[in-house]
Amino acid sequence: xGPLSSLKILEFAGIGPGPMCxxxxxxMGAEVIRIDRMVKADLGLxxxxxxxxxxxxxxxxxxxxxxxxxxxxxxxxxxxADAITEGFRPGVMERLGLGPAVCMTRNKKxxxxxxxxxxxxxxxxxxxxxxxxxxxxxxALNAVGRxxxxxxxxxxxxxxxxxxxxxxxxxxxxxxxxxKSSGKGQIVDCAMTDGSAxxxxxxxxxxxxxxxxxxxxxxxxxxxxxxxxxxxxADGKYISIGSIEPKFYQEMLEKxxxxxxxxxxDQQDRGxxxxxxxxxxxxxxxxxxxxxxxxxxxSDACFAPVLNMQESIDHPHNIARETxxxxxxxxxxxxxxxxxxxxxxxxxxxxxxxxxxxxxxxDWGFNEEEVASLQGNNVVTQN
Numbered sequence: 554x555g556p557l558s559s560l561k562i563l564e565f566a567g568i569g570p571g572p573m574c575x576x577x578x579x580x581m582g583a584e585v586i587r588i589d590r591m592v593k594a595d596l597g598l599x600x601x602x603x604x605x606x607x608x609x610x611x612x613x614x615x616x617x618x619x620x621x622x623x624x625x626x627x628x629x630x631x632x633x634a635d636a637i638t639e640g641f642r643p644g645v646m647e648r649l650g651l652g653p654a655v656c657m658t659r660n661k662k663x664x665x666x667x668x669x670x671x672x673x674x675x676x677x678x679x680x681x682x683x684x685x686x687x688x689x690x691x692x693a694l695n696a697v698g699r700x701x702x703x704x705x706x707x708x709x710x711x712x713x714x715x716x717x718x719x720x721x722x723x724x725x726x727x728x729x730x731x732x733k734s735s736g737k738g739q740i741v742d743c744a745m746t747d748g749s750a751x752x753x754x755x756x757x758x759x760x761x762x763x764x765x766x767x768x769x770x771x772x773x774x775x776x777x778x779x780x781x782x783x784x785x786x787a788d789g790k791y792i793s794i795g796s797i798e799p800k801f802y803q804e805m806l807e808k809x810x811x812x813x814x815x816x817x818x819d820q821q822d823r824g825x826x827x828x829x830x831x832x833x834x835x836x837x838x839x840x841x842x843x844x845x846x847x848x849x850x851x852s853d854a855c856f857a858p859v860l861n862m863q864e865s866i867d868h869p870h871n872i873a874r875e876t877x878x879x880x881x882x883x884x885x886x887x888x889x890x891x892x893x894x895x896x897x898x899x900x901x902x903x904x905x906x907x908x909x910x911x912x913x914x915x916d917w918g919f920n921e922e923e924v925a926s927l928q929g930n931n932v933v934t935q936n
Contacts, residue, residue: 555582555888556895560635560729563588563627564611566906567640569684569709570717570745571668572607574638577722579610580888580897586913587613588627589906591934606885608903614914615907615934622932624650630917631656635732636664636725643673653740663738664728668721670712672744684712684745691750692757700770700777716748773797779829780805780820783859790842791859792849794833805854809836907936 560583564575579585587608602608617623628651631637637656639646646652646667653665670687671677677690688694688711698705724741732738759765771777780796796805802820806812817829837845842858849856860868866877866884878887881902888897910933914924927933 554895555580555897556892557726558582558584558895560584561633562586562725563630563634563637565637565639565641565646566590566613567668569640569713570721571638571640572605573714573718574666574668574721574725575611576607576609577718578725580899581892582895582897585611586630586917587611587904587906588618589613589615591615591617591907591931602905603881603903604883605903606883609880609885610900611904612901612909612913613904613906614910615936617932618649618651620932621650622927622930626914626927626932627651628656628659629919631663632659633917634660634663635729636666636738638666638668638721638725640668643667643669643678657738661737662732664725664732664741665738666721666725666728666741666743668717668743668745670745672746673742684709684717687712687716687745688749690746691753693749693753695767696753696756696769696775698769698776700768702770704769711752712745712749715752716750717743717745720748720751777823778826779817779833782830782833784834784837786840786842786845787838788841788843792837792842792845793857793859795855795857797855801853801855804852805849805856808849808852808854808856809833811836905936907934910935 557578560578562575562578562583562585564571564585564587566572566587566589575585575587616626618627647654656665657663667673669678670682670684671680685694685706688706693711694704694706696704697707721741721743724743728739728741756765760767766772766777769775774781774797776782780794780802783791783793785791794805796802799820803812806814806817811817811832814832816825817832819825822829840848845856846858850858858864865871871877875887877884878899879885880899883902885899888899891897910928911924914927914933915921919927924933928935
């Protein structure tokens, strides 16, 4: 049903941004087959594969890529695929015999999506790293946090998922569109350093105009101002205020009972921001989070309660939007974005590695004798 229902994609199993990208493509209707290792790597994460939400919607085959027969099996599948995605260090796929040159010889329209932290080339391309390192290199991590305090790592949302998964998904789909007109595939080199730098475009623009200070926590939207900040409430919970525009700021003051407080009237008096934040901290501690919700939620004060994950699942707005759904006994975020004609859906719960080997191979044109031979020679496993 989804808008990508005509696409066939092979995902070489990995962690973080690779599975997230494949989940997005699968949610939008693409048939994505995950190629797992014969023996699942122990990453110390203690994951239940049936609850690993980012692996939802895809079937899994387990293949021994260290054997020529396993490589040939994958190449035969690549002949039918629109794209592949992989997240190994540069050179690993080439050493396996599955580099772009080999794969695109078998399928000239193939889009070859490559996900790395540092990119396919450059002085750091062969170094290990994770999200926190990649966003460190692009100015993103240094910009997040309060004045006078250490930078705050925003989970792995900026590097892995924002600068990685989303950019790879966009790049793969753009290349598939181009291949349909040109008849030629191409390599998509998606580096999380590149993606997280791109996500910082607005701030680099503001810096060039003199409108952004590199002193963390002193700008309007990085906790420097009083009107774009998080405040503790009387019950030890938190609310967020984002009233940037003057009319929204005025409404927020009215709702908070501060409209007559002359010390708060000049919203952009930066010299007074610390005192204004102190005043807001004082007033928001006079009521509980739920009381402030009753006063402000749904207004133009640009207000929201700061919720934990369970509270987010139970919030009336998210319930009305069906922002979270239950699949296979696991409550999880629903597919996004939404389409009016070809709606996305979660086609199935996550598969354990190798759970679907037999069925996938038969669906992709391998006969029973071939499948039996591959299993008998331990080239693939059905788990």
